[in-house]
Amino acid sequence: MAYRLLIGQRSYSSWSLRGYLCFALFDIPVTLEEAVIYSPDFAAQVRAFGGGSSVPAVATENGTILRDSLSIAWHLSEAFPRHGLLPRDDAARAEAQNLIAEMHAGFGALRNACPMNLRTAWADFVPSDAVMADLACLEARLGAALEKSGGPFLFGAPTVADAFYAPVAIRIAGYGLPVSARLRAYVNVILALPAIQEWREAGLAQDEEVSVYDMAPLERRRFPQQI
Numbered sequence: 001m002a003y004r005l006l007i008g009q010r011s012y013s014s015w016s017l018r019g020y021l022c023f024a025l026f027d028i029p030v031t032l033e034e035a036v037i038y039s040p041d042f043a044a045q046v047r048a049f050g051g052g053s054s055v056p057a058v059a060t061e062n063g064t065i066l067r068d069s070l071s072i073a074w075h076l077s078e079a080f081p082r083h084g085l086l087p088r089d090d091a092a093r094a095e096a097q098n099l100i101a102e103m104h105a106g107f108g109a110l111r112n113a114c115p116m117n118l119r120t121a122w123a124d125f126v127p128s129d130a131v132m133a134d135l136a137c138l139e140a141r142l143g144a145a146l147e148k149s150g151g152p153f154l155f156g157a158p159t160v161a162d163a164f165y166a167p168v169a170i171r172i173a174g175y176g177l178p179v180s181a182r183l184r185a186y187v188n189v190i191l192a193l194p195a196i197q198e199w200r201e202a203g204l205a206q207d208e209e210v211s212v213y214d215m216a217p218l219e220r221r222r223f224p225q226q227i
């Protein structure tokens with residue numbers, strides 16, 4: 001089946017990255033098309049693709065449009081039941097679905113305070129109490145999954161849960177957020193994924209800086225390969 005995936009700038013679009021990883025981590029072929037977030041053409045680009053008002057969006061071979069990262073994940077997990085998008089074990093699959101839903105609906109303080117940025121890291125970021133509360137929740141949720149599975153991914157092998165938490169790992173690395181040794185090891189597993197490295201390289205090569213994501217007066221640092 002030939003899928004088309006509409007994404008925003010790779011350096012910045014965390015939801016696009018989640019959508020992309022739902023294909024890339026499971027070797028599901030997809031053709032990428034690009035829209036430019038914060039450009040005057042963005043709404044028309046998404047409309048021309050057939051999407052809603054945001055990226056990612058997916059067009060299936062028969063023209064069905066999936067206009068949200070969560071519907072992309074559910075569709076692919078049903079269309080490719082043998083590709084391991086969700087854990088096979090019933091309890092693990094239910095917990096993966098919990099984590100995916102919680103990421104999609106929550107962690108607003110962390111997401112707002114620390115926009116994903118694969119072009120640069122920021123020095124001396126001071127997390128607010130609300131961001132620290134999100135980090136504590138991440139420690140509890142991801143820590144429990146990693147302890148149970150033994151890692152290196154949340155449920156042992158990569159699943160959609162890792163696709164959904166990858167941008168959080170990138171934020172932890174980019175803003176130097178304080179995390180446990182267990183979470184740091186998980187962040188490093190995500191940063192080392194070839195799919196993440198290729199995505200980042202492509203973004204560095206072609207994206208222009210978007211001022212909305214500038215965290216000045218924080219100082220820029222080279223984005224780390226590992227933390």
Ligand SMILES: N[C@@H](CCC(=O)N[C@@H](CS)C(=O)NCC(=O)O)C(=O)O
Nearest residue numbers: 013014015016054055056068069070
């Ligand atoms: N609920 C959507 C959220 C997608 C989203 O907010 N995407 C951002 C880019 S990361 C976007 O398209 N922003 C531009 C806009 O909404 O105008 C999903 O999960 O796919």
